[in-house]
Amino acid sequence: MRRQTSSQEHKAEHHCIGHKEGDWIIFICPVCKDYQRQINCVTKQVTVRQGNSNAVHIGSHAPVITTMDNFSIN
Numbered sequence: 001m002r003r004q005t006s007s008q009e010h011k012a013e014h015h016c017i018g019h020k021e022g023d024w025i026i027f028i029c030p031v032c033k034d035y036q037r038q039i040n041c042v043t044k045q046v047t048v049r050q051g052n053s054n055a056v057h058i059g060s061h062a063p064v065i066t067t068m069d070n071f072s073i074n
């Protein structure tokens, strides 16, 4: 039996970080550089770029983040 050494076997949970650009809220994953989800505030249109990740991304349906000032990276 041959086992893949890929670490994508486990469904990890990644917490996305959202920021607002115009009418769009853009969520990016700090782990998956390829992953990006964009939500239009006005039309509710959602655009997802999954990249190579199979992880479950949390925060993609979070309410609009109004104050970026609350973010602090320690």
Ligand SMILES: [Zn+2]
Residues within 6 Å of the ligand: 014, 029, 030, 031, 032, 035, 053, 055, 057
């Ligand atoms: Zn991710």
